[in-house]
Amino acid sequence: MRITFSLLLALIALPCSAWNCLAQAPYAIAIHGGAGDLPDGKGQAARMEQLTKLLNQGEKMLADGAAGLDVVETIIKQMEDSELFNAGRGCVLNEQGEHELDASIMDGKSLACGAVAGSKTTRYPISLARKVMTETRHVMLSGQGADQFSKLMGLEQAGPEHFVTPEQVKRLQRWKAKQSTSSLNSYPTPKEDPGIYYGTVGCVALDKQGNLAAGTSTGGLVGKRWGRIGDSPVIGAGTYADNKSCAVSGTGIGEDFIRFHVASDIASRMKYAGKSLAVATDETIAQLPEDCGGVICVDSKGNVHAKHNTPAMSLALANSQGVRQIQLAPPK
Ligand code: ASP
Secondary structure: OHHHHHHHHHHHHHHHHHHHHHHHOOOEEEEEEEEEOOOOHHHHHHHHHHHHHHHHHHHHHHHOOOOHHHHHHHHHHHHHHOOOOOOOOOOOOOOOOOOOEEEEEEEOOOOOEEEEEEEOOEOOHHHHHHHHHHHOOOOEEEHHHHHHHHHHOOOOEOOHHHHOOHHHHHHHHHHHHHHHHOOOOOOOOOOOOOOOEOOOEEEEEEOOOOOEEEEEEEOOOOOOOOOOOOOOOOEOOOEEEOOOOEEEEEEEOHHHHHHOOHHHHHHHHHHHHOOOHHHHHHHHHHHOOOOOEEEEEEEOOOOEEEEEOOOEEEEEEEEOOOOEEEEOOOOO
């Protein structure tokens, strides 16, 4: 009888301690809405409001035990629907006045990843990237092939009337008017073109199961040559996640982020040189050309960090240890 009673106690105690463990497990989230210059006053208030709402939602999902990948996709989908950011609806337009959307997502547990480049008809490119990750043997699909696969997967489709907004048509006109003076080999920075705001979106998360996830979505750079692919869908450049180091999402001049393979450079400094998240991130950003962009990062202990070298970067960070920060122009 005594043995049976002890066994019963053990059976109750085991799930209880596992439950306690999960309840106290660290979690962390970081969201960005792009780097560049500060938007005007009205744009600032709207962006702060949106970031606050998304941070609250993401934090609650993680506290309730949601998987990091689900949180990343849920947050980015809403940013893709918001005209405030350069992703999905309201994205910047290429030199022909068209939208071409790039996105990627990565699972830090398995290193599984998926990306799309130059999508034109998928309402939520981040969801298409996730389907590439889970439903194909590939990492990246582009152009018509990506959108055909999207239809095959039953993802929601949308036309130019959804993606192209009057604000972005005007922005492209303003940008074109300045082009006679700009260099063909580089992209204007906020110093050369005051008011320029890149606006890509990203989210990184550590969930209570100890898994890291990262995602990024963008319309690219205003006035880009059609067919141009930036860093956002390039795993290791704009997005990276590895449970052994960190999860990263970047924003800025994609060509430089590819040259410096920014996201995986941060992870490698942690993994091979034993650097902390903050030191690894700051070292990587310090190597970039001036006024180039920024990143958000979380590590497997629940530390969160952001770094940029542009005048501004929209970001929201929180973790279970009480960090909470929502800012449009954080100190560099
Ligand atoms: N990195 C993106 C690109 O070059 C742009 C951005 O961050 O806004 O496509």
